[in-house]
Amino acid sequence: MDATLAATEAFLHHQIPITAAMGVKVAAYDAAGLLLTAPLEENHNHLGTAFGGSISSLATLAGYALLWLELGDHTAHIVIRSSSLSYQKPIRGDLHALCHHPLPDDLTAFKARLEKSGKARISLTVTLSENGTACATYQGEYVALR
Amino acid sequence: MDATLAATEAFLHHQIPITAAMGVKVAAYDAAGLLLTAPLEENHNHLGTAFGGSISSLATLAGYALLWLELGDHTAHIVIRSSSLSYQKPIRGDLHALCHHPLPDDLTAFKARLEKSGKARISLTVTLSENGTACATYQGEYVALR
Numbered sequence: 001m002d003a004t005l006a007a008t009e010a011f012l013h014h015q016i017p018i019t020a021a022m023g024v025k026v027a028a029y030d031a032a033g034l035l036l037t038a039p040l041e042e043n044h045n046h047l048g049t050a051f052g053g054s055i056s057s058l059a060t061l062a063g064y065a066l067l068w069l070e071l072g073d074h075t076a077h078i079v080i081r082s083s084s085l086s087y088q089k090p091i092r093g094d095l096h097a098l099c100h101h102p103l104p105d106d107l108t109a110f111k112a113r114l115e116k117s118g119k120a121r122i123s124l125t126v127t128l129s130e131n132g133t134a135c136a137t138y139q140g141e142y143v144a145l146r
Numbered sequence: 147m148d149a150t151l152a153a154t155e156a157f158l159h160h161q162i163p164i165t166a167a168m169g170v171k172v173a174a175y176d177a178a179g180l181l182l183t184a185p186l187e188e189n190h191n192h193l194g195t196a197f198g199g200s201i202s203s204l205a206t207l208a209g210y211a212l213l214w215l216e217l218g219d220h221t222a223h224i225v226i227r228s229s230s231l232s233y234q235k236p237i238r239g240d241l242h243a244l245c246h247h248p249l250p251d252d253l254t255a256f257k258a259r260l261e262k263s264g265k266a267r268i269s270l271t272v273t274l275s276e277n278g279t280a281c282a283t284y285q286g287e288y289v290a291l292r
Contacts, residue, residue, distance in 0.1 A: 015192035018200055021167035046161035052210075052226040053203030054164055060199040080198040084230040 005029060008065060019061060022054060026065065033100040034066040040094050050091035050128075050135075059085065059126040059138035062099035066124060067142055070107060076114060076144045081121065083140040091128060091135045099126045110144070118146045151175060154211060165207060168200060172211065179246040180212040186240050196237035196274075196281075205231065205272040205284035208245035212270060213288055216253060222260060222290045227267065229286040237274060237281045245272045256290070264292045 005026045013020035023042045028035040036058055043054035060080060067078050102110070102122055113120035121143050128136040151172045159166035169188045174181040182204055189200035206226060213224050248256070248268055259266035272284040 011192075016190070016197050016199075017187075018164075018168060018189055018197060021188075022164060041163075042167075043164055044162070046157075047223065051162050051164060051203075051206075052229075053162075053206040056202040056206055056229065056231075057197075057199030060197075060202055064198075077193065079236070080233050082230070082232045083198075083202065084228070085202075086228045087226050090225070 002029075004069070008069065011068075012061065012065065016061070018057070022057065024058065024061065027096075029069055031101075033098050034062055034069060036062045036065065036097045036099075038095040040091075043095060047090070048092075050095050052087060055087070055091070055095065055097075055128055055136050056083070056085055056138070058095055058097045059083075059128065059136070060140060062097040062126045063124040063140040063142055066099040066101075067122070067144065071111075071114075071144065076146050078142055078144050081141040081143050083138060085136060085138045087136045089130075089133065089135040091130050093130055095128060096130070097126050097128050097138075099124055114144050114146060120144050148175075150215070154215065157214075158207070158211065162207070164203070168203065170204065170207065173242075175215055177247075179244050180208055180215060182208045182211065182243045182245075184241040186237075189241055193236070194238075196241050198233060201233070201237065201241065201243075201274055201282050202229075202231055202284070204241055204243040205229075205274065205282070206286060208243040208272045209270040209284075209286040209288055212245040212247075213268070213290065217257070217260075217290065222292050224288055224290050227287040227289050229284060231282060231284045233282045235276075235279065235281040237276050239276055241274060242276070243272050243274050243284075245270055260290050260292060266290050
C-alpha cells in the first residue's frame with residue numbers, strides 16, 4: 001500500500017477509534033478522489049444490507065480525510081458544519097465511499113481564504129456506489145480553522 | 147432497566163453489530179421521545195470531541211429505533227430515504243440523541259397509510275444535546291414497507 005494511504009489509515013484508526021471497529025480502509029487517493037472502504041460484516045443492518053448510520057459515518061469521514069490530505073499538514077482544525085444524504089438503493093456488499101475532488105478553483109480559493117483569514121469553508125460530495133451504480137449521495141460542508 | 151428498552155438494545159446490538167462497538171444504549175422511551183446514548187470513549191475524534199460520523203450514525207439509529215417501537219412489531223421493513231444534519235457545537239462528553247415523537251396526527255396518518263397501501267413515509271427529528279444545549283440537529287425521512 002502507498003505510504004500516504006497507510007499513514008492516513010493508521011491516523012484515522014488511532015485518532016477516531018470507531019473507524020477501526022468499522023474496518024475502514026483508505027483504499028485510493030487519485031484523480032477520482034479519496035476512496036474509503038468498509039466491510040459489510042462490521043456494518044450491516046438487520047436486513048443484511050449496509051446500515052444507514054455506517055453509510056453516513058463513512059461519508060462524513062471521507063470528507064475529513066480528503067481535506068486532511070489536500071491541506072497536507074495537521075495544523076488546521078477541520079470541523080463539519082452540515083451534511084445531507086440521499087439513500088437511493090440498498091448496498092448489499094462492502095461499502096465504498098468516494099469523496100470527489102472539489103473543483104480546482106474552489107480548492108484554490110479555500111486554501112487562500114484559510115491562509116488569509118484563518119478560516120475557510122468548502123462543500124464536498126461523496127458517492128457510495130456498488131458495481132458502478134450510485135446507492136447513496138452525500139454533501140458535506142466543512143470548515144477549516146487555523 | 148425496563149424490559150422493552152433492554153430488548154430493543156439487545157436487538158440493535160445483535161442485528162446491527164457496529165452499534166455494540168459504539169456502545170449504544172437505549173436509555174429512555176417516554177413522553178420526550180426515544181433517547182439513545184453512546185460513550186465518548188468509543189466515539190471521539192482526533193480533537194477529543196464527538197466524531198461527526200458517530201453523531202450522524204447515532205441520530206440515524208434513533209429514528210429507526212423509535213419507529214420500531216412505535217410500530218410495535220418487526221414485520222414492517224423500515225428504510226431511510228434521506229437525512230440532513232446541522233452541527234452547531236462540539237460535543238465534549240457522552241453522546242445523547244433524542245428522537246422526538248412525531249405529532250400524534252402525523253403518526254396516526256403514517257400508520258393508516260402503512261396499513262392501507264403497505265408503504266408510508268414519515269419525517270423524524272433528532273436532537274443531540276449536552277447539558278441542555280442543542281449541539282446537533284438531525285432530520286430523517288423514513289419509509290416503512292410491508
